[in-house]
Amino acid sequence: MSLSGSVTAHVVLGLLASGARHGYEIKREHDERLPQAKPLAFGQVYATLARLARDGLVESAGEVKGGGPTATAYELTDDGRVALERWLGDVEPPAPQSTSMLLAKVVVALLVADGDRAQKFLVAQRHAHTARLRELTAAKLDPDASLGDVIAADFAIAHLDADLRWLQASLDRVTERKVVS
């Protein structure tokens, strides 16, 4: 199946990587770990879980009974782990719209793996961003570039530059944390 572009589905897979959870726990952890993201609606959590279950990426881990009504807990299947691994390994196309995906991927990498995984992703993503920034700069220098081309390139470069600052700061933080711990 293809989950391309679905941040929420992959974040749910990431939250389930450390053990079974029911919908409410997934919503709570999502909102805590991605405070910049829009809070998940319960309906969205259950719809996502249903879709992931239909696609064989999660399965029921039985009923759990907390203070409230009984709820179904879900856990990752082997296919779900493969899908999560693949997503974490993919470099995002450098584009302004990829920012929230970048954040989600770093947070999930830190959640399901160690600093090494996050560091590898950050370094690879920085390479991709820098290469794209170089392409856009070359496009601006093209004597045939129109004003519209240059302004569009400026827009993309400004966003890439902001992403690069964040990628570098995150890389520094992850590296520093690894050295300390």
Added chain:
Amino acid sequence: MTALLSARGVVKSYGRIQALRGVTLAIEAGEIVAVTGPSGCGKSTLLHCLSAILRPDAGETSYRGERLDERSEAERSKLRRSEFGVLFQFGQLVAELTAAENVALPLLLAGTKRSEARTAALAWLERLGVAELADSTPGEMSGGEQQRTALARALVTEPRVLFADEPTGALDTLAGEQVLGHIVRLAREQETTVVLVTHDARVAGYADREIALRDGTLDPTGLGIAV
């Protein structure tokens, strides 16, 4: 193939501060290379060692396969005048001289006749789009115009290597772009190698590749590192 410029295990300290801790790299002829990293990482010191302004405390620097660090001050000075051009962030033009006189200065120091030096200076000011300012002094120019004049002066001797240390650091975005655009265009036309020191990813975007420094060494997570 011998690199045009290279460093091997270069160490440089200022008192107890170790600015470079064993840097090894190679730069090929015609490349535009950005040396990047945060403030204090040693990138300007590296540029000064590669351009023979500073002599390393340890390690080797070479230009066209010959050791730079073993040459006398007089030899290094001659090399800087004939083979290397240097562009700093600001404050490099002589305030009392006109743009044309500033640009002609390196040629006059090399013994070129005054009339020939002025002709060459005017041609370079023309190429950089500031010909109309030939008889203006730096105080009468904008920051971008001053920097284009300084670039003309760095290139008037047709150096093989241009060293540029944060050349747009004091300029606004568009003036900085003009200077960088000229550097790239002229470097391609003249087949000049460029070593561009910057902390700005957007400036590094003008380079063919990047050498990242951190704490005086090559950044192991950096980009395009040549060792």
